Amino acid sequence: MLKYSIKRILLMIPILLGVIIIVYSISYFMPGDPVQTVLGATGYTQEQYDMTAHRLGLDVGLPMQIFNYLKNLVTKGELGVSYYTGRSVMEEVVQRAPISIGIGILSSLVLIVISVPIGIISAVKQNSVLDYCISVLAIVLASVPGFWLALEFILLFSLKLRWLPASGLSTWKHYILPVACNSLGSIAMLARMTRSSMLEVIRADYVRTAKAKGVKYEVVITRHALKNALIPIITVIGAQFSMIIGGSVIIENIFSIPGMGSRLVAAISNRDYTMLVGITVVLSTFTMLMVLLTDLMYAFVDPRIKAEFESLNGRRRPVIKPPAPGGPNVAVSGAVTDGVTSGHVSGAGIGKGGAKP
């Protein structure tokens, strides 16, 4: 399992590399000249212009710029220097990331805590008034954009009722509205998914058997039914997490939360492209990590998937082992291409190699 996790994390590297290349390339074609952003529109000599371009590393072609960017990231852990503030992007991101990520995780927790029980109740009491109300509410909420909800919530809870603050992030009360706006749309989705996933298993034979054995109904639902219904639910949680992180870009902007999302929007209007690339890469990395986490959760939920991972590792082990001296090389090269026969062939090869001396 650990091996599989490590392998999955390593597999993230090429994707992350791709994300950086793509986002950097897109930013390369953004309107405006970064050197002018730094120097101001007028009042500089050509020499100053060239020097600044050189200092920013913009006097080389796009592939070289990307290479330098990656080199900086790997060797120094830097994401470049902000064109607008002149500060290190990494520094600012590190300062802001906990806020955005914290709200993202908090929203996801709220999402899970609220929508999974709602979905279960809805499924258990299928076709009741409660189920109907939840279904209708779920469809309606899924069609409400978070940013509009944010405006209406500010109007109602901050301006009319004066219960909750509308901007900033100093007390726990400040978290309520942003987290609510982030998660409400997703709550609807997840509750629906939980409901339909539960409905599929709730009539299964093993659930009936458990009931017939006299197991308590609550235990049947949580241990027997829910556990088998969890896979699609986990998948949706992963997808919704990505939605929450994306949506937070707009939500943070509305509530003036000093996170990465609000900085990203400011970076676009300031033409601060290094900041834009940096924040996008960090947010994407974080999203990927969370999706990976949900993938790994599959194994904890479903022993069949876990067994598959483990047998996969076991099967590939002979490939990783170096060939024994004198063992036929052909067997090993064949092993790389085909997982199933590899165990056989290279195993036999190693066996032979071991038998020779």
Place this chain on the structure above:
Amino acid sequence: MKKQAKRHGQLYEIVKRFSKRKIAVVAFFVLVVMLALCLGAPIFAPYDYALQDPFNTLAMPSWQHPFGTDGFGRDIFTRILYGGRNSLLISLFSSLISVVGGGIIGAISGYYGGKTDNVIMRLVDVFMAIPGILLCVVISAALGTGPWQTCAAVAIGGIPGGARILRAQVLALRKQEYIEAAGAYGSSDMRIVLTHVVPNCLAPVIVDTTLRLGMNIMMISGLAFIGLGVQAPHAEWGAMLNSGREYIRDFWPLITFPGLAIVISMLGFNLFGDGLRDALDPKLKT
């Protein structure tokens, strides 16, 4: 002739199944009315969308201005209709581009498999790793503001998703006997894909398109809301909401009505899409 009669029969079945879902039918009619009102904005709108009235700014809803007027004294109802024309058309075009573009990529990937599939899918993985809205924001920042740019940004952002859906469909179909049979009697790859594979995976793609239409409306208004996308003097729902933030303390209509327009259209597409899914393929589950 016989073939045509059969086609008619299938369509009839679909319509019959669809009409059983009352909510979906209502959603369909709401969408039709909304589309008609928005696309016919020059006919139905009581005012010009850019007509300013400096003596009547931020007027509350009244008989003259059913939804009130904005900060420049422009009629909000009129601007919602024109804004809807922008939102709906951009959403329609971008969805079609995503589905067709993504579909072509997905079909190639799924049909040929092997290395082609690997390369394309890894590229799709990279795009999918970036949260959807973030990708649209970044592309939109590069392309600049304006309706066409927004359309392109949202469309490009949706292509990887479209590719995944069709690829999964094609992969499921590729091993079917009739595909093998078509290959055996010498059909070209192009012909097999176009006449055998694609028609058989249309149902999920159509449903995806409908749901995407709703999703894209949110994307488009979200982009406009943060100052990318469609901008003044053009009307756009998200941009209207953004301009309403300035007056949020004492003028509610400007942030409420455009938002309701977004919600109603999204709800319409979502419910219609759900109904369509059940009607097109009873085997598919929600």
